[in-house]
Amino acid sequence: MRPVADEPQAAAAIAGTAPLAWSARALASGGQLWRAFGPGPAHGAIQRVYAAGPPASVLVYCLAPDKMLGWPYELSSAALAMLPPAQGGLPMVGRLSGRGSTLSQERLLALRPDLILDVGTVNDNYTSAAVQVAAQTGIRYILMAGDLNDSPEQLRAAGEMLDAQPRAELLASYARSILDEAAQARSRFARASSPSVYLARSSDGLETGLAGSIHGQAFSMAGARNVAHTPASSGVGRVSMEQLLAWDPDYVFTQNPAFVQHTRQSPLWMQLRAVKEKRLVLTPMLPFGWVDAPPGINRLLGLHWLIDIFNTGRPSAQTDDFIVDFFRVFYRIDAPAELLASARNAQHSP
Known part of the structure; x- marks a missing residue:
């Protein structure tokens, strides 16, 4: 996606408000990457951020955790215990995006956010919802595309908005190195046979992230082919056991x-x-899902892990070092030894 210089102004015009009062660099990061609705904060600086959905919460946590107002979804007790006390102790405030909003307008106003940030799919439905919330609350609403390929640009744009530019640049450079590694992996598989994969999302295994959806993107970017290809739909869907037996993938991943x-x-x-x-591979989920759930920048960790599995058949010792480094750089925490062990021994037999 390439930015279009006048998109933020156009998006703001839809909401009947003035364009962003941020720097030229932030404005230039807009276009198809993000759209802005509603007025900016009266005092200029962004201090209180409401993340409208899980991917946005991971992005804000990585860039400016002190500005988070809460979590829009329920993290496991193990995930919360792993995070720094200030963020692990934040409340679950509910979400505005995804499969049903759980946050009332009254509760949103009571949180007094300077900014609402939503990261994920950008389509007419999400745009309409953002316009409505911004118009009814008077709160600036940023809707940012959540494609994994755009992780460096997401980090830089959000870093500019949250006044976290040096950290954003560090993480963006790190993200770019992982994406470059993935491009090399895809090139290698283009010269050979790509491994076929299936992502089992539910307890019965028949809910999956369909090919081309944000939920299965880490697999395709690691050079694999998602067998759950249904031309008529994308996103999350149900398949039959008969379909799955006919596909007979090389790998089955589950969270x-x-x-x-x-x-x-x-x-x-x-x-x-x-x-x-x-x-049959059980993907790690701490502190956030490694390949999905949520489909945010947390998938960068899973992308490297998947490349290693597809290259060597199982995670290598070098991946331990990568996981430790990723946790320290992105999450600012230490990776527990038991998590490293589960990532190494993720393949299961019947």
Whole structure:
């Protein structure tokens, strides 16, 4: 995606407000990457940020955790315990985006945010919702595209908005190195056969991130082919066991431990090559999902991890060092030894 210089002004005009009062650099980062609705804060500086959905909350946490007002979704107790006390102790305030809003307008106003930031899909439905919220509350609403390829630009643009430019540049450079590594992996697989994958999202394994959706993007960027290709739809969907047996992917990935147990009791799942040959992979979820859930910049960690699996068959010792470094740079915490062990031994047999 390339920015279009006049998009922020055009988007603001839709909401009937003036354009952003930030620097020229922030404005130039707009275009198809983000759109702004509603007036900016009267005092100029952004101090209180409401993240409208899970991907936005990870972005704000990585850039300016002290400006977070809360979490828009329920993190596990293990995830909260892993975070610094100030962020681990933040309340779950509810969400404005995704599968149903759980935050009332009254509660949003009570939080007194200077900015609402939403990261993910940018389409007519999300744009309409942003326009409505900004018009009704008078709060600046930023809607930012959440494509994993745009991670460096997301970090730089949000860093400018949150007055965290040096940190944003550090993380953007780190993100670019991971994306470059992924491009090299795709080039290698282009000369050979790409591994086929399936992402089992539910406890029965039949809800999946469809090919081309934001939920399965880390796999395609690591050089794999998502077998769940349905031309008529994208996003999250249900498939049949018959379809899955016909696809017979090389790998089955899941973020759901209950599903791993389900496969051990299911003769149907044990017919899949991936399950029989110990290529059923439980992806780590701490402190945020490594390949999805949420589909934010947290997927950069999973992208490197996936490349290693597809290259060598399982994560290597070098990946331990990468995980430790990523945790310190992006999350500003230490990676627990047990998490490193689970990332190394993520493949399960029936």
